[in-house]
Amino acid sequence: MRNGDTITAYIGLGANQGDRAANLYNAVARLSATPGVTIKQMSTLIDTPAVGGPEGSPPFLNGAIAIETTLGSHALMKVLTDIEKELGRVRREKWEPRLIDLDLLLYGTEIISSDNLIVPHPLMHERAFVLRPLAEIAPKVVHPTLQMSVEGLLDNLREAR
Numbered sequence: 001m002r003n004g005d006t007i008t009a010y011i012g013l014g015a016n017q018g019d020r021a022a023n024l025y026n027a028v029a030r031l032s033a034t035p036g037v038t039i040k041q042m043s044t045l046i047d048t049p050a051v052g053g054p055e056g057s058p059p060f061l062n063g064a065i066a067i068e069t070t071l072g073s074h075a076l077m078k079v080l081t082d083i084e085k086e087l088g089r090v091r092r093e094k095w096e097p098r099l100i101d102l103d104l105l106l107y108g109t110e111i112i113s114s115d116n117l118i119v120p121h122p123l124m125h126e127r128a129f130v131l132r133p134l135a136e137i138a139p140k141v142v143h144p145t146l147q148m149s150v151e152g153l154l155d156n157l158r159e160a161r
Helices: 020-032 073-087 129-137 148-159
Strands: 008-015 037-042 045-048 060-069 099-109 111-115 117-119
Touching: 008 020, 008 073, 008 129, 020 037, 020 060, 020 073, 045 129, 060 129, 073 099, 073 117, 099 117, 099 129, 129 148
Parallel strands: none
Antiparallel strands: 008 060, 008 099, 037 060, 045 060, 111 117
16 A cells, blocks of 8 residues: 555454443544544444353454545554553453454455454454444455455355354
8 A cells, every 4th residue: 555545444343341332332433533544334233142252251242344544454453452452452362252352354455464464354254243244334345365245255154054
């Protein structure tokens, strides 16, 4: 991305502790207040069972947003992790219950693989709780490595069950 260019990115939202909806809307408001970030669209929020975490974890509220940004992918990821910290997220173990979870799902058509960032999100195509809200706001967007639309990925997941 060249300086000053705008790119469309998609962010997955999740929370399963505290006031889940307030946590998600607070995170989106903080992101919206970030220079170089404009929220374009937000999905409805869906209630989903916790996946992969400790047994008995409370259900998640999940959603997705589309943003336009002039931030680079790593700068955007830093903003997301900073917002998580500001809202009280502490990372102790993988897939534990959390107040807020912000995942960079797609960053334009870029494929990024570094020590601290992998885009497209490596598990998004396997997770209905990611694909359902994303398909609501971006059904025709194509996953850059799988070369399938978000709605196609969701259809494949439904057929596999």
